[in-house]
Amino acid sequence: MTERLVAIQVGAVSFMDEGVETVLDTVQQRAGVNTLFLATPTWDRATGGRAEPGRPFPDHGVKAYERDWRGGNYAKTHPEYYANTILGPAGRAPEYPDWDMLGDVIPEANRRGIRSFAMMDESSHARHLRSYPNFLKCLEVDIWNKPARRPCFNNPDYRNWHLGMIEDYIKSYDLDGIMWSSERPSPLDRLIQEPTRQGLGLITCYCNHCKALGAERGISWRRSQEGYRKLVLWNADIARGAIPSDGAFVTFWRLLLNYPELLSWQSLWADGQHQMYRDIFGTVRAYRPEMKVGWSMPQNITFSPFYRASQNYADLSHIADFLKISAYDNAAGPRFHTFIAGVSRTIFGDADPEQVYPLMLKMLGLDEGPYGDLPKTGFSADYVRRETKRALVGGEGRCVIYAGIDVDIPVGQPDDTEISGPALGDAAMIDADDTSGPDLSRTTPERVKAAVLAAFEGGAAGVVLGRKYSEMRLDNLTGVRAALAELN
Numbered sequence: 001m002t003e004r005l006v007a008i009q010v011g012a013v014s015f016m017d018e019g020v021e022t023v024l025d026t027v028q029q030r031a032g033v034n035t036l037f038l039a040t041p042t043w044d045r046a047t048g049g050r051a052e053p054g055r056p057f058p059d060h061g062v063k064a065y066e067r068d069w070r071g072g073n074y075a076k077t078h079p080e081y082y083a084n085t086i087l088g089p090a091g092r093a094p095e096y097p098d099w100d101m102l103g104d105v106i107p108e109a110n111r112r113g114i115r116s117f118a119m120m121d122e123s124s125h126a127r128h129l130r131s132y133p134n135f136l137k138c139l140e141v142d143i144w145n146k147p148a149r150r151p152c153f154n155n156p157d158y159r160n161w162h163l164g165m166i167e168d169y170i171k172s173y174d175l176d177g178i179m180w181s182s183e184r185p186s187p188l189d190r191l192i193q194e195p196t197r198q199g200l201g202l203i204t205c206y207c208n209h210c211k212a213l214g215a216e217r218g219i220s221w222r223r224s225q226e227g228y229r230k231l232v233l234w235n236a237d238i239a240r241g242a243i244p245s246d247g248a249f250v251t252f253w254r255l256l257l258n259y260p261e262l263l264s265w266q267s268l269w270a271d272g273q274h275q276m277y278r279d280i281f282g283t284v285r286a287y288r289p290e291m292k293v294g295w296s297m298p299q300n301i302t303f304s305p306f307y308r309a310s311q312n313y314a315d316l317s318h319i320a321d322f323l324k325i326s327a328y329d330n331a332a333g334p335r336f337h338t339f340i341a342g343v344s345r346t347i348f349g350d351a352d353p354e355q356v357y358p359l360m361l362k363m364l365g366l367d368e369g370p371y372g373d374l375p376k377t378g379f380s381a382d383y384v385r386r387e388t389k390r391a392l393v394g395g396e397g398r399c400v401i402y403a404g405i406d407v408d409i410p411v412g413q414p415d416d417t418e419i420s421g422p423a424l425g426d427a428a429m430i431d432a433d434d435t436s437g438p439d440l441s442r443t444t445p446e447r448v449k450a451a452v453l454a455a456f457e458g459g460a461a462g463v464v465l466g467r468k469y470s471e472m473r474l475d476n477l478t479g480v481r482a483a484l485a486e487l488n
Helices: 012-018 020-031 101-111 126-130 156-172 187-193 208-216 221-239 248-258 261-287 305-310 313-319 329-343 353-364 371-377 381-394 445-457 474-487
Strands: 005-010 035-039 115-121 139-141 147-151 177-181 292-297 322-325 400-406 462-466
Touching (some): 005 020, 012 020, 012 101, 020 101, 020 474, 035 101, 101 115, 156 261, 177 261, 177 322, 187 221, 187 261, 187 329, 208 221, 221 248, 221 261, 261 305, 313 322, 313 381, 329 353, 329 371, 329 400, 329 445, 353 371, 381 445, 445 474
Parallel strands (some): 005 035, 177 292, 292 322, 400 462
16 A cells, blocks of 8 residues: 655744754654655745744744745755746745755655655745846736736746746755645636735736737737726726626626637636646656656635636646645635635625525535634535545546645734735635634644545545644644544
8 A cells, every 4th residue: 555645834944943853753753744845935924934923823833923034945046057047046035044944854854754845836926026136027917017916927037937946956955746836816816706905916917928828829918908907897896886787797797708808818827827837847757757746726726616617637637746735624614704705795796695605515516514604613524525536536546636634724814914024925815714713713633633534535645734834733733643543
């Protein structure tokens, strides 16, 4: 029987605060961990740094917030791999600029029989302009033809920068695998999912590279822009309760009929993201064919029929050795509650959230408790089993499935909202639920055990404990060891 993968996502701060040997001993003894997913590079508090300001600290590590945390590359940079990009070498994280996490942790993990994967976040925010003078030249262009907040997948310099980092890691370190994470939602997903309170600069991309690709497909970028501008106005009207006489859904569908370029441009955007997957997969295969490479799929793939449609497991399984599905049962309750509230103010603005909820359950194949109870109860462990099985069947067995297991993933808003460093970013894809207080669903050892058992019952080849070790309670990690004992 092939050994079950039991992985944990862990960032540089945990090793620096507690020591490499201590962290490895702890996760191996408490949870039976045999694989590390080392968070580098990361610019997101979802995977990097200690607990976010305002969140409670766990029962280990340093209890001090990092208000100026920025993140970046926690491995040594080898400039020769970045010759094909104007961005230059991947910038070192300012927190520990002289420490090489991969260089120090991998040998110690190997001595314990623990494998090491690099967990690589996509650099998806314009805040990196502070570190890369040429980053502005890689940004998307929005519907008003101005630079947007994030880099464009179709920009060759941005793509080559990531591929240079991949080559650097797989040639410079004794890694067992790569997991790459691109969790930003598409423009159309944003407009369907929630009111566009984050600004119009997220509706993209109309840079010269995307326009050229659109022209190859016979898509008019001008018509696409015109349609998206009208869709943004529609989104704003529905969100403030100004429902047209024909209703929210009918007027949305009418825009799609009048502007078929909306869906065409949506496909072009998603194809750019997937081409990045193909390029990374091919690069790893060319240099290290024995190395495993896969993608972290955000929880929205289990929540949104619209996002799910553009992230087809059958297609992705051709270009991956594994897919990690973020089936976080505890966080799912507040997150799905927020998602339903959001779509009830956009595409399903003709109905109340309590009316939309059962329809979405049916569409998504979910079976959970009452809508109003979700923030308090979370989702059932059976959600983990069902989503793992769906991914495995959808991928037709071409790649293995790892189930992401929720261990103390924050829900609700932090008590301290003044965070000077980067906040959650796109990692959750869904904003933290507006509900806050002591009644929110919480992780327990029993819930962790049930989720792990459900994942393997659904056909998972392994589990990945998330979001990050630096916010997990040690007693909750023991739920993993208890599940493994029962399986054995």
